[in-house]
Amino acid sequence: GHTDAVGTDEANLLLSRQRAAAVAEYLVRTFGIASSRLDVQGHGERRLKHPAAPEAEANRRVEVVLLD
Numbered sequence: 001g002h003t004d005a006v007g008t009d010e011a012n013l014l015l016s017r018q019r020a021a022a023v024a025e026y027l028v029r030t031f032g033i034a035s036s037r038l039d040v041q042g043h044g045e046r047r048l049k050h051p052a053a054p055e056a057e058a059n060r061r062v063e064v065v066l067l068d
Contacts, residue, residue: 001015001016001017001018001019001020001021001023001040001041001042001043001061001062002016002019002043002044002045002047002048002049002059002060002061002062002063003015003016003019003044003045003059003060004045004048004054004055004056004057004059004060005045005048005054005055005059006054006055009044009045012044012045013042013043013044014042015042015044016042016043016044016045017040017041017042018042019042019060019062020040020041020042020062021040023062023064024038024040027064045059049061
């Protein structure tokens, strides 16, 4: 989970974790994916997709990465 750079670092880290957890919950509930197969992480504002625009909506996202 990621956030934009609006707000405090602590608040953004919490929000990004909540955002990632919500997506994981959706994947479990909707597609029956075992929660043990998911690793939920929050990165807050540390990995902005658009660093030149720290408040951009594109920075508010969740990335799903397939690990082999």
